[in-house]
Amino acid sequence: xxADPTAETATPSSTADAVRRRLVRKGRWSVAEIAFWLVAxxxxxxxxxxxxxxxxxxxIGLFALSLDLILGYxxxxxxxxxxxxxxxxxxxxxxxxxxxxxxxxxxxxxxxxTALLGFATSFLVLRGxxxxxxxxxxGVALLLGEIAxxxxxxxxxxxxxxxxxxxxVLGLFxxxxxxxxxxxxSLAVTFVLFVIARxxxxxxxGLSLRSIRDNPLRARAVGIPVNRRLVAVYTLAAAYAGVAxxxxxxxxxxxxxxxxxxxxxxxxxxxxxxxxAGYLYGGLLGAIGFKIxxxxxxxxxxxxxxxxxxxxxxxxxLAGRERLTDRVKALWPRSxxxxxxxxxxLPVTPAREV
Amino acid sequence: xLTILFDGIAYGMLLFxxxxxxxxxxxxxxxxxxxxxxxxxxxxxxTAVLMNRYGVPxxxxxxxxxxxxxxxxxxxxxxxxxxxxxxSHLDQVLFSIGLVFMAVAAVDYAMGSQQQxxxxxxxxQGRVDVLGIQVGLYRSFIIVICGVLxxxxxxxxxxxxxxxxxxxxxxxxxxxxxxxxxxxxxFATTFAVGSGLAGLGGALxxxxxxxxxxxxxxxMIYFLIVVTVGGTSSITGPFLASLILxxxxxxxxxxxxxxxxxxxxxxxxxxLILRPxxxxxxxx
Numbered sequence: 001x002x003a004d005p006t007a008e009t010a011t012p013s014s015t016a017d018a019v020r021r022r023l024v025r026k027g028r029w030s031v032a033e034i035a036f037w038l039v040a041x042x043x044x045x046x047x048x049x050x051x052x053x054x055x056x057x058x059x060i061g062l063f064a065l066s067l068d069l070i071l072g073y074x075x076x077x078x079x080x081x082x083x084x085x086x087x088x089x090x091x092x093x094x095x096x097x098x099x100x101x102x103x104x105x106x107x108x109x110x111x112x113x114t115a116l117l118g119f120a121t122s123f124l125v126l127r128g129x130x131x132x133x134x135x136x137x138x139g140v141a142l143l144l145g146e147i148a149x150x151x152x153x154x155x156x157x158x159x160x161x162x163x164x165x166x167x168x169v170l171g172l173f174x175x176x177x178x179x180x181x182x183x184x185x186s187l188a189v190t191f192v193l194f195v196i197a198r199x200x201x202x203x204x205x206g207l208s209l210r211s212i213r214d215n216p217l218r219a220r221a222v223g224i225p226v227n228r229r230l231v232a233v234y235t236l237a238a239a240y241a242g243v244a245x246x247x248x249x250x251x252x253x254x255x256x257x258x259x260x261x262x263x264x265x266x267x268x269x270x271x272x273x274x275x276x277a278g279y280l281y282g283g284l285l286g287a288i289g290f291k292i293x294x295x296x297x298x299x300x301x302x303x304x305x306x307x308x309x310x311x312x313x314x315x316x317x318l319a320g321r322e323r324l325t326d327r328v329k330a331l332w333p334r335s336x337x338x339x340x341x342x343x344x345x346l347p348v349t350p351a352r353e354v
Numbered sequence: 355x356l357t358i359l360f361d362g363i364a365y366g367m368l369l370f371x372x373x374x375x376x377x378x379x380x381x382x383x384x385x386x387x388x389x390x391x392x393x394x395x396x397x398x399x400x401t402a403v404l405m406n407r408y409g410v411p412x413x414x415x416x417x418x419x420x421x422x423x424x425x426x427x428x429x430x431x432x433x434x435x436x437x438x439x440x441x442s443h444l445d446q447v448l449f450s451i452g453l454v455f456m457a458v459a460a461v462d463y464a465m466g467s468q469q470q471x472x473x474x475x476x477x478x479q480g481r482v483d484v485l486g487i488q489v490g491l492y493r494s495f496i497i498v499i500c501g502v503l504x505x506x507x508x509x510x511x512x513x514x515x516x517x518x519x520x521x522x523x524x525x526x527x528x529x530x531x532x533x534x535x536x537x538x539x540x541f542a543t544t545f546a547v548g549s550g551l552a553g554l555g556g557a558l559x560x561x562x563x564x565x566x567x568x569x570x571x572x573x574m575i576y577f578l579i580v581v582t583v584g585g586t587s588s589i590t591g592p593f594l595a596s597l598i599l600x601x602x603x604x605x606x607x608x609x610x611x612x613x614x615x616x617x618x619x620x621x622x623x624x625x626l627i628l629r630p631x632x633x634x635x636x637x638x
Contacts, residue, residue: 313452
């Protein structure tokens with residue numbers, strides 16, 4: 001990671017040292033984190049009959065992680081994140097259909113393609129208010145959905161993309177009908193990407209993102225290249241979402257228009273809200289909570305489970321979702337804010353009031 | 355050609371009536387309310403239920419299609435919306451998406467997921483030939499009603515005391531409050547009227563737009579386009595935006611059916627990139 005200009009040039013070196021120490025401290029793995037991943041790995045052996053749903057959880061978790069990168073860390077409100085998920089899914093699916101059966105290669109190509117799309121569209125979310133960003137991201141997702149619907153020679157249109165056959169992972173492990181290989185594959189990919197994301201958010205780059213989220217004006221004033229950082233993180237998040245989509249396409253061997261639908265963008269927001277935005281485990285925990293919830297609700301009222309999802313959203317927001325995540329975080333002794341370490345929140349002055 | 359223009363204008367006028375409440379919500383309280391379509395759907399269902407189950411004539415259902423969503427809107431505003439005014443846009447988006455999901459599922463549960471059909475009175479059906487143009491009677495009816503509403507809204511906004519208070523509150527809520535204007539009161543009233551208008555639009559549009567439980571999701575993007583493209587600082591902006599949108603949509607679907615939706619979304623993205631505050635908004 002390159003050195004952060006804000007810490008080096010604008011402030012005395014003692015501050016830079018303090019920041020560096022703090023980042024290094026935050027970068028260490030805690031026992032709870034290691035336990036989390038050990039439990040996840042243990043489910044590979046101990047819950048063989050649940051592998052199909054666990055596979056979905058891993059994929060949704062990765063997708064939510066990707067949304068967390070732009071929403072929780074950079075503060076970009078997106079209502080069309082499914083665009084990248086769906087694009088990655090179609091890219092992987094189409095590649096596999098036309099002969100490129102190696103899963104990892106397909107994953108790499110799909111994530112590169114999605115990153116390109118993310119890079120191209122990232123310039124659209126730099127300007128304007130939250131509402132403009134919402135509309136533009138939503139518009140991009142709708143456009144892609146419409147393209148996928150119309151270009152049925154490529155995507156299969158409303159019938160979905162059928163006839164995907166995947167080769168074995170690494171040339172060794174064939175996908176089986178119980179989803180064991182699929183789950184192991186998704187979990188491994190999610191873990192690797194999680195480690196990378198974790199490294200990124202505790203880097204100076206991640207710190208600058210958070211300062212942009214909290215106050216873009218001030219971030220610009222202390223010399224952070226706001227637009228470049230936002231483009232970078234948006235591209236990265238797009239690639240992550242693309243990988244999640246590609247994983248879904250490869251492990252289920254089917255892609256339908258549903259991957260680009262609006263409710264996917266809304267659901268993933270709910271996932272992140274359940275788990276809590278702004279820390280990396282939010283997406284993963286949210287995915288577990290969401291999937292269990294969805295399972296219970298759709299078993300109980302197959303047709304109307306969306307009502308309860310909506311109710312949960314409304315109640316969560318009214319009850320204050322920050323308070324909820326703070327309470328969960330308080331169970332985590334290391335993340336409890338120490339009195340000197342916590343920066344004082346400054347009142348935000350919207351530009352139009354100045 | 356002119357028939358398409360005419361249909362487009364009717365469609366655009368309808369969109370305006372549906373969306374103008376949202377323009378005020380967004381402009382006045384800076385509240386991103388994605389659930390606006392739910393009120394429109396409520397109005398549509400009031401009309402459909404009254405006509406199909408109780409045999410109430412179409413015209414008589416329209417006032418109720420206004421009143422019921424207005425009351426629902428007022429209640430929701432006072433109870434659920436108000437605590438969220440100061441909150442982040444993300445909270446507002448999540449909250450209103452939650453409301454939409456609930457409304458969709460609740461209507462699906464109560465009414466079934468099929469399209470609701472309404473039987474227009476005989477004098478509104480068919481087309482007549484005016485100066486060589488085929489003019490749909492029902493669409494002319496919509497244009498007349500919506501035109502009257504637009505003029506009335508414009509007069510209320512520009513000529514009455516309430517209108518000037520509302521404009522003051524939209525321009526700068528803080529100063530308006532400082533001048534002794536009861537902004538919260540004004541907002542509750544406007545929210546109720548906006549919901550009512552949406553309901554009326556939903557009732558009028560049931561024939562043209564179709565009415566089923568997914569209505570709020572299907573048309574959410576249209577309402578938002580009207581408001582974001584038109585800007586929230588005046589009523590003419592959203593009005594022009596909805597006319598353009600209506601004509602572009604109808605013409606697009608007629609001439610290039612395979613590209614219909616592309617045109618709208620691409621236009622919207624381009625406009626928002628070039629003019630993030632909306633096409634007709636004053637630069638701030």
